[in-house]
Amino acid sequence: MAGPAGGDAAYLSIQDVVKDFNGYKAVNHVSLDIAKGEIFALLGSSGCGKTTLLRMLAGFETPTSGRIVLNGQDMAGLPPYERPINMMFQSYALFPHLTVWQNIAFGLQREGLPKDQVAQRVDAMLKLVQLGKFAQRKPHQLSGGQQQRVALARSLAKQPQMLLLDEPLGALDKKLREETQIELVNIIEQVGVTVVMVTHDQEEAMTMASRIAIMSEGRFLQVGAPADIYETPATKFVADFIGNVNLMPGTVEVDEADHVVIGSADCKHYVGHGITGTQGMDVTVALRPEKIHVSRHKPQDDFNTAHGTIKELSYFGSFTVYHVELASGARLKISQANTARHKDDELTWGDAVWAHWSRSAHVVLTQ
Amino acid sequence: MAGTTQPWLRRLLSGRSAVIGIPYGWLLLFFLLPFLILAKISVSEMENVVFKDLITYQDGLLQLQLKLGNYIFITQDALYVKTYIASLQYAAATTLLCLLIGYPFAYFMARARPERQTLLLLLVMLPFWTSFLLRVYAWKGLLSEHGWVHDAIIGLGLDQLLLAAGVISTPGKLMNTPFSLVLGMTYTYLPFMILPLFGNLAKLDVRLLEAAADLGATPWVAFWKVTVPMSKAGIIAGSMLVFIPCVGEFVIPELLGGPETLMIGRVVWDEFFSNNDWPMASAVAVVMVLLIIVPLALFNKYQAEAQEAGR
Numbered sequence: 001m002a003g004p005a006g007g008d009a010a011y012l013s014i015q016d017v018v019k020d021f022n023g024y025k026a027v028n029h030v031s032l033d034i035a036k037g038e039i040f041a042l043l044g045s046s047g048c049g050k051t052t053l054l055r056m057l058a059g060f061e062t063p064t065s066g067r068i069v070l071n072g073q074d075m076a077g078l079p080p081y082e083r084p085i086n087m088m089f090q091s092y093a094l095f096p097h098l099t100v101w102q103n104i105a106f107g108l109q110r111e112g113l114p115k116d117q118v119a120q121r122v123d124a125m126l127k128l129v130q131l132g133k134f135a136q137r138k139p140h141q142l143s144g145g146q147q148q149r150v151a152l153a154r155s156l157a158k159q160p161q162m163l164l165l166d167e168p169l170g171a172l173d174k175k176l177r178e179e180t181q182i183e184l185v186n187i188i189e190q191v192g193v194t195v196v197m198v199t200h201d202q203e204e205a206m207t208m209a210s211r212i213a214i215m216s217e218g219r220f221l222q223v224g225a226p227a228d229i230y231e232t233p234a235t236k237f238v239a240d241f242i243g244n245v246n247l248m249p250g251t252v253e254v255d256e257a258d259h260v261v262i263g264s265a266d267c268k269h270y271v272g273h274g275i276t277g278t279q280g281m282d283v284t285v286a287l288r289p290e291k292i293h294v295s296r297h298k299p300q301d302d303f304n305t306a307h308g309t310i311k312e313l314s315y316f317g318s319f320t321v322y323h324v325e326l327a328s329g330a331r332l333k334i335s336q337a338n339t340a341r342h343k344d345d346e347l348t349w350g351d352a353v354w355a356h357w358s359r360s361a362h363v364v365l366t367q
Numbered sequence: 368m369a370g371t372t373q374p375w376l377r378r379l380l381s382g383r384s385a386v387i388g389i390p391y392g393w394l395l396l397f398f399l400l401p402f403l404i405l406a407k408i409s410v411s412e413m414e415n416v417v418f419k420d421l422i423t424y425q426d427g428l429l430q431l432q433l434k435l436g437n438y439i440f441i442t443q444d445a446l447y448v449k450t451y452i453a454s455l456q457y458a459a460a461t462t463l464l465c466l467l468i469g470y471p472f473a474y475f476m477a478r479a480r481p482e483r484q485t486l487l488l489l490l491v492m493l494p495f496w497t498s499f500l501l502r503v504y505a506w507k508g509l510l511s512e513h514g515w516v517h518d519a520i521i522g523l524g525l526d527q528l529l530l531a532a533g534v535i536s537t538p539g540k541l542m543n544t545p546f547s548l549v550l551g552m553t554y555t556y557l558p559f560m561i562l563p564l565f566g567n568l569a570k571l572d573v574r575l576l577e578a579a580a581d582l583g584a585t586p587w588v589a590f591w592k593v594t595v596p597m598s599k600a601g602i603i604a605g606s607m608l609v610f611i612p613c614v615g616e617f618v619i620p621e622l623l624g625g626p627e628t629l630m631i632g633r634v635v636w637d638e639f640f641s642n643n644d645w646p647m648a649s650a651v652a653v654v655m656v657l658l659i660i661v662p663l664a665l666f667n668k669y670q671a672e673a674q675e676a677g678r
Contacts, residue, residue: 059581081583095575095578097599106579111583
């Protein structure tokens, strides 16, 4: 099915790959096509199989069945040291006995490149990651962020056909992580390499990747652009896994082509688009906290509104999250941007409030 | 007595100085002090069976008399120089052999499954459960005529190889040769090489080997470019543990060596117990200690500086 490279053929093609560890399927019939130049993220909690999949791409694990084809070349039987793929390891795995310069040169020297070319490439790499001054240092003399850049330079030095990133920013603290995310993407785009990254950090996946695969128990639950996954999750699991969400079970009461009404314990949902369902069907309505508006005043709309009491309140600076307890005892998470500095009439614990949301705010989930 | 103790006294009595003090005290009492006594004897003049005092005071004349004759004699007599060189050579050969045998052993031990690791570690230490003397004696049996090892080596024609290498001088005769001496020392000191190497190699982060493979290094290249340089500390520690005692080894050359394999431990013994020339024996011993300690100290200093520069 996968022909030679070129045309519309996928650059990297993972075809029905299974990895079985003594009867436990760490990766369970996974298929995926990645285009050239894409930054693709495998996102999932620990033990979901994302690292195993990455290690199969690098050649450290052999698939039990299935094929991995890169640029028209079947990777089966190719040991890691013969693959045109390089990896940036989790916590970097820099060689402690070598200097920064020697670390970056390591791969080039293995290719048997002449000395002057090695030097040229290493210097270009050092410039790319802005570490020229640190060329003669040992890894332990560098900060975490600098080590990360050495690791990146080392994995890009051989100009691989594909770059693998294993939790690329996991070892950095939050502030540095945000800066590095953007820097990393800039460098990757400058080089133009195709990337598969593994992360458990959804923010990292969302900001860096052009597409994300959500993995759980060795399978892909959903593959798509970050916004697609966030705004139209396919399942309750994905909706819950990515960001915060309120999940409300309900039943379809009115099913029209341009709208549906779903009744749930505390309110009636008017959904401004049709769904593939039938009247009387049990569904789950997913609502993101930031899409709900909260106030003391009863909205005019009878639909898409719920009444309750503020039970908890978490102030995050730029926004505040309210936990509103509804009549049924269910809690609704609502987040509001703090646009003004001091409101006269600030909501607080115990206030009776109305929550309201628009007709396009929901996602109706059937599984 | 005031309620407050002196700061220096408090520091002296603190747990930390006690912990550091015990090994220091040990070295002082059992190494430095005997060494100084030895050094003193080596420059003393014998007067029948007692040593003359080094410092004499008579008629307002304070005299320090150091007899350096022994040292001068050591440098002039070819026997001593030759023996020192031979001792260093045998010790170096033993160290090299221990490294060649011990490194792969330690490597596979470090890579083995944890439950097998325990078993292998036990096997390395098992020989210590039998007296060292018995084990060296056993080699005497194995290597002399009609011993298994002797017969196997002769049977396989390996004695020709040993002859060509110059470690035996007569075909078919393995005992009391440089071969039997180095074999015995290698056998005895091998665990001292394996254990520090194992400790070092077990700590090696396998991800570094994966990183090397990822960057295009075959397992063989990764071994030489990553594993070996990373285990430098283990190699140095193991080599010192083998080399130092081997230089002054007495029992193994006595039992397995022959007239052609005179080592410095034997010379010290002879001077002490056959010639009863304590000053001479002491001088030989002092030179031996200096021969080992001076290069070691220099090496340590260099290592520490390299580490300092690296940090």
